[in-house]
Each structure stands twice: as structure tokens, then as C-alpha cells.
Amino acid sequence: MKLKWYSITLFVIGVAVTLGPALWQHDPLEQNIDQRLAPMSFNYPLGTDQFGRDMLARIMVGGRWSLVGAAIVSLGTTGLGFMLGAMAAMGPKWLDHIIRRLTEVFQAVPGVLLALALTALLRPSFANLLLALVLTNWTWYSRMYRSMIRQALSAAHIEGTRALGASYLHIVTRHILPNIVSPVIVIATLNFGAVLLNVSALSFIGLGLPPPTPEWGNLINESRNFFQRVPLLMIAPGLCIAITVLSVNLLGNDLRDQITKRQGFLQK
Amino acid sequence: MVAAALRTFVSGASVFALVSLFAFGLMALAPGDPARMALSASGLDTPTPEEVAAKRAALKLDQPLPMRYLNWFVGVMRGNFGSSYRTAKPVYDMYLERLPATLLFAACTLAATFVIALPCGIFSALYRGKWQDAWVQGMAVFSTAVPNFWLALILILIFAATLNWLPALGSATPAGLVLPAIVAALPNIATQSRLIRAATLDALSEDYLLTAYAKGLGRYRAILRHAMPNIMASVCTALALELAYLLTGSIVIETVFAYPGVGRLAVEAALIGDMPVLAICVLAAAGVYIFCNGLADMALAWLDPRVTARKL
Numbered sequence: 001m002k003l004k005w006y007s008i009t010l011f012v013i014g015v016a017v018t019l020g021p022a023l024w025q026h027d028p029l030e031q032n033i034d035q036r037l038a039p040m041s042f043n044y045p046l047g048t049d050q051f052g053r054d055m056l057a058r059i060m061v062g063g064r065w066s067l068v069g070a071a072i073v074s075l076g077t078t079g080l081g082f083m084l085g086a087m088a089a090m091g092p093k094w095l096d097h098i099i100r101r102l103t104e105v106f107q108a109v110p111g112v113l114l115a116l117a118l119t120a121l122l123r124p125s126f127a128n129l130l131l132a133l134v135l136t137n138w139t140w141y142s143r144m145y146r147s148m149i150r151q152a153l154s155a156a157h158i159e160g161t162r163a164l165g166a167s168y169l170h171i172v173t174r175h176i177l178p179n180i181v182s183p184v185i186v187i188a189t190l191n192f193g194a195v196l197l198n199v200s201a202l203s204f205i206g207l208g209l210p211p212p213t214p215e216w217g218n219l220i221n222e223s224r225n226f227f228q229r230v231p232l233l234m235i236a237p238g239l240c241i242a243i244t245v246l247s248v249n250l251l252g253n254d255l256r257d258q259i260t261k262r263q264g265f266l267q268k
Numbered sequence: 269m270v271a272a273a274l275r276t277f278v279s280g281a282s283v284f285a286l287v288s289l290f291a292f293g294l295m296a297l298a299p300g301d302p303a304r305m306a307l308s309a310s311g312l313d314t315p316t317p318e319e320v321a322a323k324r325a326a327l328k329l330d331q332p333l334p335m336r337y338l339n340w341f342v343g344v345m346r347g348n349f350g351s352s353y354r355t356a357k358p359v360y361d362m363y364l365e366r367l368p369a370t371l372l373f374a375a376c377t378l379a380a381t382f383v384i385a386l387p388c389g390i391f392s393a394l395y396r397g398k399w400q401d402a403w404v405q406g407m408a409v410f411s412t413a414v415p416n417f418w419l420a421l422i423l424i425l426i427f428a429a430t431l432n433w434l435p436a437l438g439s440a441t442p443a444g445l446v447l448p449a450i451v452a453a454l455p456n457i458a459t460q461s462r463l464i465r466a467a468t469l470d471a472l473s474e475d476y477l478l479t480a481y482a483k484g485l486g487r488y489r490a491i492l493r494h495a496m497p498n499i500m501a502s503v504c505t506a507l508a509l510e511l512a513y514l515l516t517g518s519i520v521i522e523t524v525f526a527y528p529g530v531g532r533l534a535v536e537a538a539l540i541g542d543m544p545v546l547a548i549c550v551l552a553a554a555g556v557y558i559f560c561n562g563l564a565d566m567a568l569a570w571l572d573p574r575v576t577a578r579k580l
Contacts, residue, residue: 104279105286108554110512112519113534117546120538121294197415201520204417205535220418227421228429238418246413 004254006247013244017063026054028061029212039230046236050226059237062214066241069130069215070196076134077195078188081141086176088142089149090168099146103139111136115202124207126215133198137191144187145180152176182259190252193245200241216241276565280558287554288344291547292337295350298543303329305353344551350544352537359544363530363552369439370529373452373522374514376445380453381460381510388457389464390491390499396469404465408458420451420524438525448525452518456510460503467502471495501571508564509557516553 021028026044031051040047046055088099106114111133118132119125149172152158158175166174200217202208209215211222216237223233295302303323307315315323324330328339343349349360392404427447428436438448471477472495480490522531530549537545 101282101286104283105290105554108283108287108557109290109550110516110519110553110557113516113531113549113553116519116534116538117294117550120541120543120546121298123299124539193413200415201417204415205520205523206539217415220415220421224421227425231425234418234421234425238415238421241418242414245415246410249409249413 004250006250009243009247010251013063013067013240013247016060017067020060021057021064024054024057024060026057028053028057028214030054040232047230047232049222049233055233055236058214058219059216059240062216062219062237063240065126065209065213065215066196066200066217067244069126069199070192073130073133073137073195073199074188074192076130077137077141077191078184080134081138082145082184084138084142085145086149086172088146089153090172099142103143106136106139111198112201115198116205116207119202119207126203126209129199129202129208133195133202137195137198141187141191145184148180148183149176152179155179186252186255186259189248189255192252193249196241196245196248272569273566276562280562284554284558288341288551289337291550292340294547294550295340295543296333296336298541300541302353302543303327306351306356308353310356349548349551352545353542354537354540354545359548362533362545363548366528366530366533369527370515370522370531373438373445373448373518373527373529374511376449377452377456377514377518378507378511380449381456382507384453385457385460386464389461390468392461393465393468393472394487401465404461408462411454411458414454416451416455417520417524419454420447420521423447423451424525436525438522438527444527448518448521448527451524452514452521460506460510463503463506464499467499468495470502471498474498497571501568504567504571505561505564508560508567512553512557512560515556515560516549 031053032048033051036048036050044054044056046059048054049058084099084102088096109117114136115129115132118135119128122128122131153176158171161171161175199208200215200220203215203217204221206218206221208218211218219237220234223230223237227234301320303320304315306327307319307323328336331339340350347360349358349363351357352359352362355362388404392401395401424436424447427434434446435444438444468491471491474495476494477490480494481487485493516531519531519535521527522529523535526532530552534546534549536542537549
């Protein structure tokens with residue numbers, strides 16, 4: 001595999017977010033009133049915000065929240081979707097029916113509105129925001145996994161295992177999961193970008209982390225009062241989101257193309 | 269056809285009933301006492317226990333949950349959705365007040381999506397694998413990666429703050445709709461043009477186009493006359509769902525532009541925990557979605573008779 005530019009950006013973002021805050025000279029929460037809304041300089045490469053806090057440090061720490069949040073949502077939806085998809089594919093017919101109805105109900109209300117309603121019900125916090133996103137995003141996954149598992153179930157070796165009296169759990173974990181693990185990873189990767197956009201959008205609206213903690217979405221929200229004077233405060237975090245989503249999407253596309261070539265499993 | 273329509277209606281109604289349970293749950297399970305909230309909304313901040321008890325009885329909060337749900341649902345069917353915890357106004361009126369702005373916004377966005385995505389999709393299918401195709405596809409990849417609220421702020425910065433051509437705040441006027449509609453349409457254009465491209469590619473390999481060419485029709489005329497219904501059939505579901513989504517109010521975009529639509533109503537309600545308002549937003553969204561979905565099924569059967577043949 002050739003080294004693509006998106007793998008380099010993903011690597012840089014990963015390093016900046018994990019190691020960056022420890023190595024960088026400024027603390028993301030340290031206020032410096034003399035340096036309010038300072039322009040770009042050697043000391044402050046991305047300038048400072050309205051409290052004189054260093055923007056670069058805030059973006060690096062903010063990325064932790066955004067990326068870890070999006071990763072948790074992706075893992076959660078994959079897990080929940082896979083579980084319900086497996087139950088629908090292998091369980092009795094009535095269970096399949098119930099899960100399908102449930103899917104329709106969750107699809108009937110747009111995800112953002114549903115997440116909004118759920119966070120309001122559970123009281124706004126970052127954890128509840130992530131939970132709400134998991135609960136609103138699983139439908140698409142479960143349908144996808146249901147049809148993938150059904151396809152895998154029709155293979156001869158599964159039929160053989162069944163005849164030997166293996167339990168459903170055994171079949172799913174030992175025989176089906178290894179077969180479909182690469183498409184599952186591709187689907188999760190392809191959706192990571194959309195999840196990151198959702199997390200930052202909801203936290204931009206004000207449903208995420210409370211003020212002093214930076215996160216890419218709420219950094220943009222905080223910059224709204226000043227963005228005409230200091231556009232950089234708004235542009236920089238948004239650019240981070242856009243570049244990350246773009247890179248992850250391209251990575252997902254490439255992974256998909258590779259496994260399509262190898263096994264023709266996922267349809268384009 | 270009638271049987272299919274009936275089946276669509278029954279499954280739609282059952283989904284709506286389940287969503288109404290969820291909407292009721294929002295109000296019943298929310299933190300805080302609805303009676304106290306209703307009292308403080310009407311100006312009584314420190315009610316006596318007797319007043320609270322009287323209000324509880326008036327709102328029928330002392331009844332068991334299933335009864336409360338039934339009461340509420342019957343009210344909803346009659347257009348009585350309850351009152352806001354904040355303004356004490358009927359939420360139905362609050363919703364209707366905001367609806368026209370969202371309708372206008374949805375119409376503009378959908379029109380923009382369609383007018384741009386259709387030629388883009390067909391164009392990129394006709395030039396499959398060439399640079400024109402790559403360019404359209406590349407733009408689509410970019411526009412789905414950009415956060416829409418951020419793009420909105422950047423467009424405000426350029427066209428409102430710097431050039432002063434358009435207002436920074438959205439409103440239901442031609443000038444006030446331009447920026448919100450562009451931002452809302454952009455990701456839709458990307459997904460729709462991709463669908464249209466795929467549909468056109470499918471249609472291009474069909475025999476009926478060969479027949480049309482053999483009759484002496486030009487390339488564009490053949491596509492317009494003969495392939496178009498099939499292309500429309502394959503995008504009409506996606507387009508109907510997009511419409512449903514837009515009618516619910518593009519929550520994020522309405523918030524950025526402070527656009528007075530139903531999406532912003534939902535955000536305002538969520539931030540202060542005004543559950544009856546959220547409940548009507550959820551119910552209306554589900555109603556619109558189910559309706560549009562059913563409509564798309566019907567339209568599909570009308571555009572492509574083979575679909576009904578397969579279903580029945």
C-alpha cells in the first residue's frame with residue numbers, strides 16, 4: 001500500500017492530540033488577560049481567545065474530547081447495531097419483527113432531533129450526548145449487520161456447525177464474526193466522519209461539555225462573538241474537523257475498495 | 269395498489285403510535301414536576317402546596333401513567349398538545365407560528381438541491397472516469413466532510429460581514445434564505461448527485477436506450493425522454509426522505525442563522541427542558557417522515573410499474 005497523504009494527516013493529528021498538550025508550553029485553561037485575542041505569533045501560533053488562552057493548546061486538548069467522543073459513539077453503535085442485527089438475523093421470527101419495528105420508529109425521527117430530545121431528557125452532559133448519539137445511530141448499522149449475518153449464515157460450514165449442535169453465541173463469535181470483521185471495520189471507519197460531525201454539531205449547539213473545557217464544536221461556538229474581528233478562532237477548529245473527517249472518509253473508501261477487490265463482500 | 273396503500277397506512281400508523289409513546293415519555297419521565305413548571309410559566313413562582321395539588325388534579329397528573337397517556341393521545345388527535353412550560357402558550361400554536369418559515373426554507377433547499385444535483389449526476393455519469401466525473405465526485409467528497417455550521421459561519425464572514433451582500437441572520441425573505449439554503453443544500457447535492465450518477469449509469473446500459481438510439485434520437489434527448497423516469501424513480505425515495513428531514517427543520521443550520529423555524533424551536537426547548545414543545549416537534553417529525561415515506565412508495569409505483577408487480 002502506498003503512503004497516502006491522508007495517513008500522514010491522521011498521524012499528525014493523532015500525535016498532536018495525544019502528545020501535543022504534554023509537550024506544548026501553554027496550558028489550555030491558563031488565562032492571560034494582557035494577551036486577549038492576540039494574533040498569530042511564535043509564542044501563540046494560532047493566537048489566543050477572549051480570555052487570552054492559547055488557541056493551539058485548546059485545539060489539541062479539544063481534539064481529544066472530539067475524537068475520543070466520536071470513537072466511543074462509533075464503537076457503541078457498532079456494538080449495539082451488531083447485537084441487534086445478530087438477534088434479528090438468528091433469533092425467532094417475532095424478534096426479527098420487533099427489531100424491525102423498533103428500527104422504523106427510530107428512523108422516523110431525525111437523528112439530531114432525537115439526540116436533542118434524549119439529551120434534554122437525561123440532562124445535558126457530554127456522556128449523555130454520546131449516549132443519545134449511540135441510541136439514534138444504531139438503526140442503519142443493525143439493518144446492515146442483519147443482512148450480512150444472514151448471508152454468512154447460509155454458508156455450508158455454518159450449517160455443519162449448527163448440525164453439530166453449536167449454540168447461537170458460539171456460531172456468532174467463532175464462525176460469523178471472523179468472517180465479517182473486515183467489513184465491520186470498514187463500515188465503522190466510513191461512519192466515524194459522520195459521527196464526528198454530529199458530536200461537534202451538537203456540542204456547537206450547546207449540549208456538550210460545559211464552558212472551560214475545550215472541544216472542537218464548542219470552540220467554534222465560543223468564537224462566534226469574536227469571529228468577525230478574529231476569524232482564526234473560528235476557522236482553525238473547523239478546519240481540524242473538516243480535515244479529520246475528510247481523511248477518515250478517504251481512508252474508509254480505500255479500505256472498502258481493498259476488501260471489495262479481495263472478496264466482493266460489500267457492495268459499492 | 270389499494271392493498272399496498274392500505275399496508276403502508278397500517279404500518280405507518282403503528283410506527284406513529286410507538287413514536288407517540290416516546291414523545292409522551294419525554295414529558296412523563298423528564299426531571300421536574302409539570303404542575304410546578306406550568307404554575308411558574310403562568311407567573312406563580314412560589315406556589316403553595318394547595319395550588320400545586322390543584323394544578324396536579326387539573327392536569328390529571330394524579331392518574332396512573334397509562335391513563336395519562338391515553339388522555340394525552342386523545343388530546344393530540346384533537347389538536348391539543350398541551351402548554352409550554354416556559355410561555356404557558358399552547359405548543360400547537362407555537363409550532364404553527366414557526367412552521368411557514370421552515371416550509372419556505374425546505375422548499376428552497378430542495379429546489380436548490382434538485383436543480384444542481386440532477387445535471388451534475390447525469391453529467392458525471394456521461395463522462396464516467398474522465399476528469400469531469402472525477403471533479404464532480406471530488407467536490408461531493410469535500411462537501412460531505414465540512415461541518416455545516418462551520419461553513420455557515422464562513423459564508424457569513426465572507427458575504428455578510430466582509431462584502432455586505434447578504435444579511436448574517438436568516439429570515440423568511442429572499443435575501444435571508446440564500447445562505448441557509450446553500451449550506452443546507454450542499455451535503456444533499458453531494459449525496460443526491462451520487463445517487464443520480466449511479467441511476468444514470470444503470471439506465472445507460474439498458475436495452476430501451478439502445479432502441480431509442482436506433483430510432484435516431486440524440487444522446488441527450490434519449491436520456492431526457494426515456495431514461496429520466498427511471499432515474500427519478502431511483503432517487504424519489506431519497507428525495508422524499510430529504511424533504512421529511514428538512515420539514516423537521518435543519519436544527520443546526522436554523523440555530524447558526526438564528527432562523528425562526530421549527531428546528532430552532534426544538535433547540536430552544538431542549539436547552540431549557542421545555543418538554544411539551546419537544547414532544548410536538550418529535551411527533552410532527554415522525555408524522556412528516558411517515559407521510560413522505562408513504563408518498564415516496566406511491567410515487568415509486570407510479571414511476572416504475574415494475575415495482576408494484578414485484579411487491580404484490
